[in-house]
Each structure stands twice: as C-alpha cells, then as structure tokens.
Amino acid sequence: MMRWGPWETPTSFGKSLTSDKSKHEFKTRYGNVRDTDLRVDLVLEYPFSRSTGKVIGAFLTGLREGVLLGIRRPDGTVMVPPVEYDPVTGEQLSELLEVGHSGEIISWTWVDPPRPQSPWDKPHGLALIKLDGADTAMLHAVFAGSPEELFTGMRVTALWRDKREGHITDILGFISEVRS
Numbered sequence: 001m002m003r004w005g006p007w008e009t010p011t012s013f014g015k016s017l018t019s020d021k022s023k024h025e026f027k028t029r030y031g032n033v034r035d036t037d038l039r040v041d042l043v044l045e046y047p048f049s050r051s052t053g054k055v056i057g058a059f060l061t062g063l064r065e066g067v068l069l070g071i072r073r074p075d076g077t078v079m080v081p082p083v084e085y086d087p088v089t090g091e092q093l094s095e096l097l098e099v100g101h102s103g104e105i106i107s108w109t110w111v112d113p114p115r116p117q118s119p120w121d122k123p124h125g126l127a128l129i130k131l132d133g134a135d136t137a138m139l140h141a142v143f144a145g146s147p148e149e150l151f152t153g154m155r156v157t158a159l160w161r162d163k164r165e166g167h168i169t170d171i172l173g174f175i176s177e178v179r180s
Contacts, residue, residue, distance in 0.1 A: 053084060054084075054094070055071060055082050055083065055084045055093065055094070055096065056082070056083075056084070058082070058096050059081055059082050059096075060166040060167065061166055062098075063164060063166055063167065063168065063170040063171070064164045064165060064166035064170060065164075066160055066164065066170075067098055068080065068098065068099050068100070068101060068131060068158070069081075069082055069096050069097065069098060069099065070082055070096070070097055070098075070099045070131070070133065070134050071083065071093045071094075071095060071096055071097070072093070072095040072097060073086050073088075073093060074086055074089055074091050075088075077135035077136070078097065078099065078133060078134045078135050078136075079093075079134070079135065079136045080099055080131055080134040080136060080137075080138050081138055082096060097133070098133070099131045099132060099133035099134045100131050100132030100133050100134075101131070101157055101158040102131070102132055102155060102156065102157040102158070102177060103129045103130050103131035103132055103134070103137075103155070103156060103157075104129070104130050104153060104154070104155055104156075105127045105128070105129055105142065105150065105151070105152055105153065105154045105156060106127070106128040106129065106130050106137045106152065107127065107128045107137075107152060108125045108126065108127035108128070108142065108150050108152065109125065109126050109127075110123065110124075110125055110147035110150070111123060111124055111125070111126055112147075119169060120141055120173065123146075124141045124142065124143055124144070124173065125141065125142035125143075125144055125147070125150045126139060126140075126141060126142070127139070127140065127141075127142045127150070127156070127174070129142075129156060129174060140168075140171060140173060140174055141172075141173035141174065142154075142156055142173060142174045142175070142176075143159070143172075143173045143174070143175050144175075144176065149176070154176060155176070155177040155178070156174035156175060156176055156177060157174060157175060157176075157177050158171050158174055159171070159172045159173055159174060159175050160172065
C-alpha cells in the first residue's frame with residue numbers, strides 16, 4: 001500500500017516520514033494521514049453475458065459437427081475463421097460457407113518446450129494454415145517430430161477430437177497429409 005504521494009519519498013523535503021504503528025497514522029507535509037483514509041474497496045465484475053451471435057455461433061457449431069466454416073467478404077474472398085464484420089470495409093458479413101479440412105502452411109514456428117498454459121504438452125509447430133477454399137490463414141498447432149519436418153508450403157490436414165463440444169480445441173491440431 002502506498003503511504004505517501006508520488007511527489008514524496010520517506011525522506012522528502014529533508015525530513016523523514018515516521019509512522020506510529022499502533023495508530024497507523026503517517027506524517028506528510030500536508031498533515032497526518034491514517035492508512036484507512038487511503039483505502040479504496042473495488043469490486044471488478046462483468047454482470048452481463050454475451051451470445052456468440054450468428055456468425056461465431058455457426059462457426060462453433062460447425063466445429064462441434066466436424067465442419068470448418070468461412071465467410072465471404074465483399075471482395076469475394078473467403079475468411080477463416082469467420083467474423084461478423086469485414087476488417088477492411090466494416091460491412092456486416094453473413095454468407096457462411098464450408099471450407100476444406102486440409103490446407104497449406106503459410107508460415108510457422110517451432111515451440112519447444114511447450115509453454116505452461118499451452119494445451120499441447122509436447123514440442124509442436126504453430127502455423128498459419130490457409131485451408132482449401134479460404135483466402136486467409138488461421139493459426140493452429142501442427143504436430144511433427146521435429147522442426148526439420150515442417151516447411152512453408154507443406155500440406156496438412158485437421159486432426160479432430162473424437163468427442164467435440166463446439167470449441168476451437170475440437171481440432172487437436174494439424175498433421176502432414178503425407179506421413180512417411
């Protein structure tokens with residue numbers, strides 16, 4: 001707890017600030033201040049809920065069903081994952097369409113060791129994957145034995161969880177289409 005203002009230090013103005021621990025009172029150049037005078041109780045809460053909406057809700061439902069959806073933008077391109085508004089024009093988007101489960105690695109990095117908050121417990125790649133039928137890439141894990149097995153342009157396919165619930169983790173990750 002800060003017991004003096006940012007303009008003061010314990011030795012401000014050539015004299016030391018002292019406290020009487022039994023009274024919790026502190027002397028400043030502006031007078032005595034009790035630590036209870038400096039206390040602010042704050043409750044931070046979000047007393048509302050938000051639905052996923054038509055677009056994100058459809059994407060999550062698709063994941064639960066083992067289907068990947070994108071959305072058509074005003075310029076005709078398909079964006080995955082879909083969003084409600086075009087990031088360039090701000091226009092509302094609504095034309096959902098199915099895209100492929102496979103695609104091409106556009107860019108990647110190797111993660112070793114996995115970070116503590118990672119859903120994956122072994123070394124893996126993180127890649128931007130442009131799915132078949134999409135014009136943008138989505139980020140997800142790619143499972144490979146080493147970074148030498150990954151390359152830009154590599155074809156990968158989604159590895160789905162057996163029991164799905166409508167969450168991005170319904171896709172366990174991606175694996176090479178050609179396994180040697």
